[in-house]
Amino acid sequence: MTNDGTTAGAASKADGAATGSGDIARSLELLWGTGERPSRGPKPGLSPDRIVTAAVAVADAEGLAAVSMRRLSTELGTGTMSLYRYIPGKAELLDLMLDRVQGEPFAVRPDEPPADWRAAIDRMARGHLDNLRRHPWLLKINQARTVLGPSALRGLELALTGLRGMGLRDPELIGVIITVNSFVEGLARTQADAAEAVAQTGLSDEAFWENQRPYLERAMLSGAYPVMAGMAEDTFSSDFDQFEFGLQRLIAGFDALVGERAAEREAPRT
Amino acid sequence: MTNDGTTAGAASKADGAATGSGDIARSLELLWGTGERPSRGPKPGLSPDRIVTAAVAVADAEGLAAVSMRRLSTELGTGTMSLYRYIPGKAELLDLMLDRVQGEPFAVRPDEPPADWRAAIDRMARGHLDNLRRHPWLLKINQARTVLGPSALRGLELALTGLRGMGLRDPELIGVIITVNSFVEGLARTQADAAEAVAQTGLSDEAFWENQRPYLERAMLSGAYPVMAGMAEDTFSSDFDQFEFGLQRLIAGFDALVGERAAEREAPRT
DNA sequence: CGTAATCGGGTACGGTGTACCCAGTTCGAT
């Protein structure tokens, strides 16, 4: 309210996608808000919801870069500036897109809970990965100022519910979630980046590496990289499932801690 | 050579920061290149090296968003278009910035090797984290088409050297590196995003969460999130070191696999 | 010395987010 214009202008100068740059109170209202119309004035022909839906559709289909105010306005058949009647700015639009899409994986399966915490982690990781594959643009949004909407809270609640059985302290449970999600996001980002690179350059991965081959071979023969030069042919093959490998390692690592804690409870003060 | 303009134009339409979008052969030449001057024409007043140095300086100080061709040209005291005499386009500039900065952590310590693979992973993780903190903009560059320059190869060689002692198969060693790096990048990204959000909005984290508090409290009291509502006060405190926690879990997870493999070698065909 | 090759860089184009402003619409108060 007190702050129009200046800050938003500064925010827009910054990097690619940021969240929560604008009026947070406004974002919160939009997320939890009642949607009550003011009594006076003509009926609005648009709604934040419709704009967010259109934005997510464009982002899914063509990437976050295709989501521009002009593009959305033509998509919705309105003037560009009309969008600003419903959304304070692009930053808030990203906020809303985030919350919309984060709810999806949990809306799908309200069914049976995971058997134990191992299954919960497995499900959490796969769900997160699926969602990131469906909406790769999620990886480009600054989530630091994510406004915690209903969807985000529900996701966190479900995750914590599945992990309670580990018998760890509360901050450690958060640590487990962070560690797993970081790992998943890293892999998802690698894949998304690769796909984007192919789309942008029109050059396949194979062709790209073929271009580098002569330089790499020269480097390997130079003797400066003895370990790499001696590695197996299939080392960088895509046959190896990095997701499964990493996830199993993570679960094993948590298991060790869970075991320690259980032992301590059994025989305290050793 | 055969491909001027059109592809580069298409590439520039895409998202934020991408790498290897341009002429790969040119990028490779710049990375490994001899730097031989052509014989005719006036002496160049600039060099790719100077441009990259300026670009890294600006990115470190003000973020990747501040790195624009116009900005670099004023920084270097030349005309904007002069930069294109030395670098095919912005995509290639990002390539070069990447390789420049990836070499740093290994240039610093050519000294004693780590005691064992555990120490190697620890060192790798901390080195990576330090580097990402020094150059947060690294997290915004699409690395899928990273041109493997000398620095990148040297880093990979050192990492593999430290991990050889684990006794795992070669693709698994890569898996270890990927898993650790994904985790580290996830944490670094969280921190970088937070810092960026503060810089953009001028709003501290505390103030931000304070804004959300009423909505969160209402949600907690609603009974829809019983597990979260019952968590300890310090659950989301920043006192808890997420980096240490996650890293120890990862090492424990790898340890389990290393133990299995050692046992198999001891008593094969059980 | 001519000329081919290279360097420096100005201008222009199509893209972005959005500030600012005005015209048209609708409803509450009088």
Place this chain on the structure above:
DNA sequence: ATCGAACTGGGTACACCGTACCCGATTACG
């Protein structure tokens, strides 16, 4: 019934961005 406040729609304009295109100045080879 009428007036005006509150609201919606949206056109125009500005400051950025990357870079295609082109021209004049400079240099060294034939």
